[in-house]
Amino acid sequence: MNKVTNIIDAISIIKDGQTIMVGGFGVPGTPFMLIEALLQQGTRHLTLIKNEANEPHLGVSKLIEAGRVDRLITSHLGLNTTVLELMHNKKIAVEFNPQGILVERIRCGGAGLIGFISDIGIDTVLSQNKQAITLNGQKGVVESALRADVAMIHAAVGDDLGNLVYEKSARNFNPAMATAADIVIAEVESIVNTGSLDPDTIHTPSAFVDRVVEIGKLQDEYGILEHHVFA
Amino acid sequence: MSLPSRDKIARRAEQEIIAGQVVNLGIGIPTLILKYLNWEKRVQIHSENGILGMQSHCSRETADRNLIDAGGGYIDLVKGASFFDSSLSFALVRGGRLDIAFLGALEISARGDLANWMIPGKYTPGIGGGMELAQKARRLIITTLHTNRKGQPKIIESCNLPLTAKACIDRIITELAVIDVVDDQLKLVEIAEEATLEEIVEKTDAPLMIPDRNLPQF
Numbered sequence: 001m002n003k004v005t006n007i008i009d010a011i012s013i014i015k016d017g018q019t020i021m022v023g024g025f026g027v028p029g030t031p032f033m034l035i036e037a038l039l040q041q042g043t044r045h046l047t048l049i050k051n052e053a054n055e056p057h058l059g060v061s062k063l064i065e066a067g068r069v070d071r072l073i074t075s076h077l078g079l080n081t082t083v084l085e086l087m088h089n090k091k092i093a094v095e096f097n098p099q100g101i102l103v104e105r106i107r108c109g110g111a112g113l114i115g116f117i118s119d120i121g122i123d124t125v126l127s128q129n130k131q132a133i134t135l136n137g138q139k140g141v142v143e144s145a146l147r148a149d150v151a152m153i154h155a156a157v158g159d160d161l162g163n164l165v166y167e168k169s170a171r172n173f174n175p176a177m178a179t180a181a182d183i184v185i186a187e188v189e190s191i192v193n194t195g196s197l198d199p200d201t202i203h204t205p206s207a208f209v210d211r212v213v214e215i216g217k218l219q220d221e222y223g224i225l226e227h228h229v230f231a
Numbered sequence: 232m233s234l235p236s237r238d239k240i241a242r243r244a245e246q247e248i249i250a251g252q253v254v255n256l257g258i259g260i261p262t263l264i265l266k267y268l269n270w271e272k273r274v275q276i277h278s279e280n281g282i283l284g285m286q287s288h289c290s291r292e293t294a295d296r297n298l299i300d301a302g303g304g305y306i307d308l309v310k311g312a313s314f315f316d317s318s319l320s321f322a323l324v325r326g327g328r329l330d331i332a333f334l335g336a337l338e339i340s341a342r343g344d345l346a347n348w349m350i351p352g353k354y355t356p357g358i359g360g361g362m363e364l365a366q367k368a369r370r371l372i373i374t375t376l377h378t379n380r381k382g383q384p385k386i387i388e389s390c391n392l393p394l395t396a397k398a399c400i401d402r403i404i405t406e407l408a409v410i411d412v413v414d415d416q417l418k419l420v421e422i423a424e425e426a427t428l429e430e431i432v433e434k435t436d437a438p439l440m441i442p443d444r445n446l447p448q449f
Contacts, residue, residue, distance in 0.1 A: 076359035096357040100321025123397035168297040230288040
């Protein structure tokens with residue numbers, strides 16, 4: 001089965017009010033082209049699940065600044081003062097999770113589990129409103145699994161069957177999110193013929209991926225952010 | 232000429248790292264430790280976004296768009312480095328494979344509680360990976376200036392700000408002193424060359440055990 005399609009067709013399945021997972025940690029692994037297509041499509045009242053909100057005027061921050069996102073489930077917004085301000089002005093609802101708990105909730109959702117028990121944050125404000133539980137003498141709280149209607153993923157290479165390979169620190173949240181949505185759209189920098197990827201090197205198996213979009217020449221958004229060059 | 236305070240803290244903190252350890256450096260002064268790190272120790276530095284074996288921030292010429300640390304800076308790798316996803320990255324932290332972590336602080340309590348992620352109404356960026364690092368690193372070192380921007384002590388009887396984690400701190404390194412948390416109490420273990428005992432006590436707003444002997448200097 002050939003899952004390769006064009007970007008407009010791929011994004012057209014996303015509807016108002018849906019929950020969307022978006023891969024990436026900073027620039028690496030963020031599917032900028034899919035985000036741009038979603039912005040152009042005009043879809044509204046979205047719930048986004050992403051590690052952070054990129055930086056002002058970049059990536060998912062564009063969707064948020066355009067008022068398309070009602071709710072953001074995330075870990076850290078320290079590099080996005082624009083979204084923090086929207087949060088303070090109650091233009092967007094934000095749910096913060098410890099980073100490893102966020103990805104584990106996604107992993108659980110992808111693995112068909114209901115939730116898990118963790119002791120992270122048990123003595124802090126983050127444990128408020130969570131069910132406390134003691135198991136094998138250890139105190140913890142119940143963390144619920146997370147799933148989405150659609151996941152938007154970025155990979156370096158894909159084949160037309162949907163196998164994906166990520167590069168360097170662009171892997172981050174992508175493999176977990178690729179398991180945790182009803183429909184998974186992967187943008188890839190290049191598509192190769194099925195059979196040419198070494199099975200040992202595939203990070204996300206084809207069964208998890210529904211649509212593959214080749215993004216061609218990388219836009220500027222994928223490049224180096226000069227203000228993060230320190231040496 | 233003496234080093235700036237932040238560098239003095241970073242240089243002293245580097246001595247906490249033992250050969251072969253798996254290390255995580257938080258943002259701020261902890262990242263400055265890289266400047267003083269003796270690479271003959273062959274440590275592996277962990278970055279939350281899925282890297283074990285990062286080296287240091289690299290030049291514009293060698294910057295790779297797909298290779299950043301958790302703060303967004305472009306980095307080099309050491310030999311033996313590996314990449315993995317975010318789930319495995321925190322399995323490494325929570326599962327007990329992170330030997331030592333260095334974090335900054337807004338407030339530190341007399342029992343070793345840490346508050347470093349939130350000032351309600353003013354600074355609420357989210358916790359990121361900080362809570363897991365504070366709670367689960369096998370050894371947690373706090374590197375911080377002894378007082379805040381207003382000159383008030385950061386080490387206080389109990390934290391007013393929302394906690395990052397309770398009783399998580401093993402050692403505090405400031406520009407004035409090295410202080411250990413032992414049995415829920417603070418114990419002075421080293422004094423900076425330029426500091427006096429009186430100054431340290433004055434700028435510490437919590438009970439401090441002071442051994443009845445000459446303390447080592449740094």
